[in-house]
Amino acid sequence: MPSIIQVQDVSKAYRRDSFDIPVLNNISLEIPEGEFLALMGPSGSGKTTLLNLIAGIDRPNKGTIVVGGTNIASLNESHLAKWRSTHVGFVFQFYNLLPVLTAFENVELPLLLTSLSKKDRKQHVEAVLTVVGLKDRMNHYPKQLSGGQEQRVAIARAIATDPTILVADEPTGDLDKSSADEILTLLERLNKEFKKTIVMVTHDPRAAEKAHTIRHLDKGELK
Amino acid sequence: MKILKLVFKNALRHKLRSFLTILGIGIAVMAFGLLRTVVTAWYAGIEASAANRLITRQAVSFIFPLPYAYRDQIAKIPGVEIVTYMNWFQGVYIDKNQFFARMACDPETFFNVYPEFIVPPDQMETFKKERNSCVVGRDIAKQYNLKIGDVMPIEGDIYPGRWEFVVRAIYQPRDKTVDGTQMLFHWEYLNERMKQEMPIRAGDVGWYIVKISDPSKSAQISEQIDALFKNSRAETKTETERAFQQSFIAATSAIVTAMNVMSFVIIGIIMLVLGNTMIMAARERTREYAVFKTLGFSGGHLVGLIAGESFLISFFGGGLGLLMTFPLINMFEAFMPKGWFPIFNLEPITMILAGVSALSVGIVASLFPIQRALGTKIVDGLRHIG
Structure with a gap:
C-alpha cells in the first residue's frame, strides 16, 4: 500500500512565557492508505501534537508533512482550512457537537462548505447517520443523547464529507466500557468496510488492540 | 440549516441572559429616545420660526x-x-x-x-x-x-x-x-x-x-x-425670529448640553451591556469556534456568526426600546404641565438615530469577541474549558 501520510523530520516546540518546551523531536512516520494506526504514550509524550500536525490544525517548527500528496506545512491558513474541510475527519474525546443543533444539523455542518444541494446534503447526512446507527435519532439534540450516541454523531460528522483520513483523539476517553466498545467497533468497521485511513490517539490498550499498528511516543520520540 | 439559523439559535442559547440584554438595550434606547425628544422639544421654537419674521425688542x-x-x-x-x-x-x-x-x-x-x-x-x-x-x-x-x-x-x-x-x-x-x-x-x-x-x-x-x-x-x-x-x-434690538428663539435656548444651553452628553453616554452603556454579553458568549464558545475552524470554516464565517448574533440582539433591543419609547413619551407628556414643552413629539430622526445607534453598537460590541475568536489557535481553542 502506498503511504497516504508521510511525516519527515518533524519537530515541534511550544513557547510558554519565555521558555521553549520541545514536544516532538525529529519524528518521521509513514502511514499507508487504509491503515488503522494507534498512537500511544504517556501524558505529555506528544501524541495529540503529532495528531494535530497530521490533521493540519497545527504547524511544525521543522520538517514536512505530506498527506494525500499535499505538503500541508506549506499551505497558508485559508488553503489549509479548505484542505481540512475535504481531507480530514475529526473525532474528539469530548465529541464537540454544537448543543443548539440537532444530530442531523451537526452532521450537516461540514457539508455546508461544499457545493451540495440541500437535497444532496440530506441524503448524505441520512446515509452516514444510518452507518452509525442513529438515523432514528437525527432530530434529537446532543443533550437528548447518551455519550456513546453523541460520539457516534461526531463520527458521522467526521465522515460526512468522505475525507481522506480520519483522526481520532481519545475517542473512547469519556465513555463507559460498553459505549467505548461500540465506538471502537464502528471505527473498525469504517476502516474495514469503507477503507478509511484512521489515526487514533489513545491511552486505552483495549482500544489500541483494534488498530492494525500501534506506535508509542515517549518524550517526543517515536518508538 | 444555514448559518443564519445558527445565529438565531446562538442568540437564544441563554434565553434569560439574552432577554436581560435585550431588555437592557431596550431601556437604554428608550432613555435615549426620551432625552433626544426633550432636547428636540427644547429647540422646537427655533425649528418653528419663520425666516420672514423679525423680532424687535428692547435693547x-x-x-x-x-x-x-x-x-x-x-x-x-x-x-x-x-x-x-x-x-x-x-x-x-x-x-x-x-x-x-x-x-x-x-x-x-x-x-x-x-x-x-x-x-x-x-x-x-x-x-x-x-x-x-x-x-x-x-x-x-x-x-x-x-x-x-x-x-x-x-x-x-x-x-x-x-x-x-x-x-x-x-x-x-x-x-x-x-x-x-x-x-x-x-x-x-x-x-x-x-x-x-x-x-x-x-x-x-x-x-x-x-x-x-x-x-x-x-x-x-x-x-x-x-x-x-x-x-x-x-433703543431696540431687532433679529430674526430664529435668532430670538436661540437667545432663549442659550440661557439654558448648559442643561441642553448635559442632556446631549447624557444621551450619548447612554449609547456607551448600551455598548457595555451588549459587549459584556458578547464577550461572555464568545468566551464560552471558544471551543466551538475552534471546532468550526477545524471543520474548515473560515474567519469570515466566524465573523458572521459573532457579529450576526450581536446584531440580532441589538436589533431586538433597539426595536423593543423604540416600541417602549412611544408610550413613555405619551406618559411623560401627560404628566408634564402643558406649556413646558408645547411641542413634544418623537421625531423620525430620533427614531432613526436610536435605531442606527443600537445596530451600530451591535457591530462594535462584536469586534473584541471576533478579534479573540480569530486570534485563538485551534489547538488552544480545543483545549479551552468554558
Missing part, C-alpha cells in the same frame, strides 16, 4: 417694554409687510402649576403674521369684535375642557387684578411643529385697563413682530429698525 432686556408708537415708524420701512405686537401677560389660571403662554396681541394683524395658527372664520370674526374675548390653542382647550363661550378667569401678576376672558375661538396648529398651547387676547383690552389703573404702563408693547417680504434682507431691515430708535429712551 437692554426683553423684560422692558417698547412704546406702541414705534409701530407706525417700523411699518414705513421699505420691505416691511406687516407689523404686529405682543405683551407677555402670564397671570394665574386655576393655580400656579397651570403653566401655558398667555399673551396680549393685536387681533387684526397677529394671524396674518402667524398663519400657522388656524382659526375658523366665524370664530375669528367674533373674536375680533369682542374686546374681552380670547383665542385658545386646541391642546389647551382639550386639557381644560374649554368650549366657545366659556369664561377664563385669570388672576394677574405682571398686570395685577382679576381678569376675565371669554373663549371665542379655538385655533388649530397647522402642523405638529406649531405650539397648540397658547392663549391670546386683545392688546387693547389690556391697554385700556392700564390706562385706568396704571397709566404709566399704558401704551407699552412687549415686542414687535415684523413680517418682511424678502428674508434675504432681514439683516438690512433689522439695522434700519434699530437705527430708527438709536439714542431714544427705548
Whole structure:
C-alpha cells in the first residue's frame, strides 16, 4: 500500500512565557492508505501534537508533512482550512457537537462548505447517520443523547464529507466500557468496510488492540 | 440549516441572559429616545420660526417694554409687510402649576403674521369684535375642557387684578411643529385697563413682530429698525425670529448640553451591556469556534456568526426600546404641565438615530469577541474549558 501520510523530520516546540518546551523531536512516520494506526504514550509524550500536525490544525517548527500528496506545512491558513474541510475527519474525546443543533444539523455542518444541494446534503447526512446507527435519532439534540450516541454523531460528522483520513483523539476517553466498545467497533468497521485511513490517539490498550499498528511516543520520540 | 439559523439559535442559547440584554438595550434606547425628544422639544421654537419674521425688542432686556408708537415708524420701512405686537401677560389660571403662554396681541394683524395658527372664520370674526374675548390653542382647550363661550378667569401678576376672558375661538396648529398651547387676547383690552389703573404702563408693547417680504434682507431691515430708535429712551434690538428663539435656548444651553452628553453616554452603556454579553458568549464558545475552524470554516464565517448574533440582539433591543419609547413619551407628556414643552413629539430622526445607534453598537460590541475568536489557535481553542 502506498503511504497516504508521510511525516519527515518533524519537530515541534511550544513557547510558554519565555521558555521553549520541545514536544516532538525529529519524528518521521509513514502511514499507508487504509491503515488503522494507534498512537500511544504517556501524558505529555506528544501524541495529540503529532495528531494535530497530521490533521493540519497545527504547524511544525521543522520538517514536512505530506498527506494525500499535499505538503500541508506549506499551505497558508485559508488553503489549509479548505484542505481540512475535504481531507480530514475529526473525532474528539469530548465529541464537540454544537448543543443548539440537532444530530442531523451537526452532521450537516461540514457539508455546508461544499457545493451540495440541500437535497444532496440530506441524503448524505441520512446515509452516514444510518452507518452509525442513529438515523432514528437525527432530530434529537446532543443533550437528548447518551455519550456513546453523541460520539457516534461526531463520527458521522467526521465522515460526512468522505475525507481522506480520519483522526481520532481519545475517542473512547469519556465513555463507559460498553459505549467505548461500540465506538471502537464502528471505527473498525469504517476502516474495514469503507477503507478509511484512521489515526487514533489513545491511552486505552483495549482500544489500541483494534488498530492494525500501534506506535508509542515517549518524550517526543517515536518508538 | 444555514448559518443564519445558527445565529438565531446562538442568540437564544441563554434565553434569560439574552432577554436581560435585550431588555437592557431596550431601556437604554428608550432613555435615549426620551432625552433626544426633550432636547428636540427644547429647540422646537427655533425649528418653528419663520425666516420672514423679525423680532424687535428692547435693547437692554426683553423684560422692558417698547412704546406702541414705534409701530407706525417700523411699518414705513421699505420691505416691511406687516407689523404686529405682543405683551407677555402670564397671570394665574386655576393655580400656579397651570403653566401655558398667555399673551396680549393685536387681533387684526397677529394671524396674518402667524398663519400657522388656524382659526375658523366665524370664530375669528367674533373674536375680533369682542374686546374681552380670547383665542385658545386646541391642546389647551382639550386639557381644560374649554368650549366657545366659556369664561377664563385669570388672576394677574405682571398686570395685577382679576381678569376675565371669554373663549371665542379655538385655533388649530397647522402642523405638529406649531405650539397648540397658547392663549391670546386683545392688546387693547389690556391697554385700556392700564390706562385706568396704571397709566404709566399704558401704551407699552412687549415686542414687535415684523413680517418682511424678502428674508434675504432681514439683516438690512433689522439695522434700519434699530437705527430708527438709536439714542431714544427705548433703543431696540431687532433679529430674526430664529435668532430670538436661540437667545432663549442659550440661557439654558448648559442643561441642553448635559442632556446631549447624557444621551450619548447612554449609547456607551448600551455598548457595555451588549459587549459584556458578547464577550461572555464568545468566551464560552471558544471551543466551538475552534471546532468550526477545524471543520474548515473560515474567519469570515466566524465573523458572521459573532457579529450576526450581536446584531440580532441589538436589533431586538433597539426595536423593543423604540416600541417602549412611544408610550413613555405619551406618559411623560401627560404628566408634564402643558406649556413646558408645547411641542413634544418623537421625531423620525430620533427614531432613526436610536435605531442606527443600537445596530451600530451591535457591530462594535462584536469586534473584541471576533478579534479573540480569530486570534485563538485551534489547538488552544480545543483545549479551552468554558
